[in-house]
Amino acid sequence: MYHSESGFLNKINDNIEIKNYDAPEPEDDEVTVEQAYSGVCFRDILTKQGFFPRVALPIIPGHEIGGTIVKKGKNVKSFSIGDKVSSLIYVPCGKCEFCLTGRENLCPNKKSFGETLNGGYSKYVNVNTSSLVKVPPGVPEEAIPIAACVTAMLVHAIVKMGRIERGDNVLITGAGGGVGVHAIQIVKAYGGHPIAETSSQWKEEELYKLGADHIVHASDDFNADVKKLGGADIVLEDVGIRTFNKSLRSLKTGGRMIVIGNLNPEPVSLPLGLIILKGNTIKGSITSTREDLKIALDLNASGKVKPIIGRKINISEINRAYDAMLAREIFGRVLVEY
Ligand SMILES: [Zn+2]
Ligand SMILES: [Zn+2]
Known part of the structure; x- marks a missing residue:
């Protein structure tokens, strides 16, 4: 069992609560990803403030996810334990007209990490493989979780x-x-x-x-x-x-x-x-597709785009980080470090 101190949103406008969390076994089409970092997004603050009515509370917020596969479900063939992966911020349905034409960012049936699926504010996250792209060599660890959303x-x-x-x-x-x-x-x-x-x-x-x-x-x-x-x-x-x-x-x-x-x-x-x-x-323009995510990771690997990180925090500092983001005190992205 993989456990870590994780963040939870229990009620709209509540502070994020930190508690010990055991990641469940991955479903058949999922892998468990061990994160070195996860990203903190302004959208997380809007979620906390109640702008997205579909949020399934209580939930682990955060949708900027990536890291190393440590466990996989029984249907997973295209990824191996030890692979570095970066995740889209959602799980596409794979069946609708948009998913079938490479426009899965527009999928009306997608499930969103941190809103309808437990998300990134945890060292261990279960992710469906349809959201994942393998990370090529040379990508800085800090770039991996923010590749899809940024x-x-x-x-x-x-x-x-x-x-x-x-x-x-x-x-x-x-x-x-x-x-x-x-x-x-x-x-x-x-x-x-x-x-x-x-x-x-x-x-x-x-x-x-x-x-x-x-x-x-x-x-x-x-x-x-x-x-x-x-x-x-x-x-x-x-x-x-x-x-x-x-x-x-x-x-x-x-x-x-x-x-x-x-x-x-x-x-x-x-x-x-x-x-x-x-x-x-x-x-x-809304979020990104797997094709965009591959291009983004290649830009990171070539060094043309470097992750600009303003602050690395422990998950216990998340509420203070929100205040600093709202006050526009931070230059660059905020990462939670595990
Ligand atoms: Zn984001
Ligand atoms: Zn779809």
């Missing part, structure tokens, strides 16, 4: 939905957060010019070091600044109402806005005339 999600948004080409200007809103710092590197890896929007002046030097070509500020009319740089071919919108309108006005004619995040559930207003006149596109 790196591959961005590959999906920037490459598949945004169709980035060499020389494209890509405006990244909320660039100092855990997502933005990886987006800068991916844009760079594909030959684009990252323009980083941040509201935290202390993060600027680090953003330039990661490869940002320019920095603009949310407090200014940053769309005017982006226009001076030629306008944005792609905007990666990860903030919502605070930046949305300026982001839209930053787009070039024919530009693409890819919406990947929304910190505030308030609706935004959409100037339809502007979208029509400039032939702009607005697309939502």
Whole structure:
């Protein structure tokens, strides 16, 4: 039996409770993964705050999962004990029109780790093999749990939905957060010019070091600044109402806005005339597929995208980490270390 100190969400708005947990035997199509780290995501905070009504409480939160296989169910043929694996943030159904056409990120029947399945806030997690990708050599341990929710999600948004080409200007809103710092590197890896929007002046030097070509500020009319740089071919919108309108006005004619995040559930207003006149596109992009996850891990293996980790914590410090994330005190991702 594999046991460890694990985090539990018992009730909406309660603090995460830490208690000893015995991982059950893996089901026939599952493996037990031993994690060195698991990722902490802003979505975990939204889950705690009750934004996702389908959450099956009590639950082990967290959906950023990866590590080494230590046990496998009896149907598992394609993975072996000792394999390093990274997991999608959900288990696809494998049967719907989306799963059958390589778009399992859109599967309406998917089960989500940390919401409808016990998740990553535990050293040992059981994962269905349909969520797993083998990790190639050379990937840093810290990159493994965040590959699906951060790196591959961005590959999906920037490459598949945004169709980035060499020389494209890509405006990244909320660039100092855990997502933005990886987006800068991916844009760079594909030959684009990252323009980083941040509201935290202390993060600027680090953003330039990661490869940002320019920095603009949310407090200014940053769309005017982006226009001076030629306008944005792609905007990666990860903030919502605070930046949305300026982001839209930053787009070039024919530009693409890819919406990947929304910190505030308030609706935004959409100037339809502007979208029509400039032939702009607005697309939502949700999580990642196994194909995206493979590309992301290859980017990690080649060193083109490095995991930017702001803080490593013990699971007992999770509630304080949430406070620090809400106060935007952390540059990069938070990992729980086991
Ligand atoms: Zn996440
Ligand atoms: Zn499906």
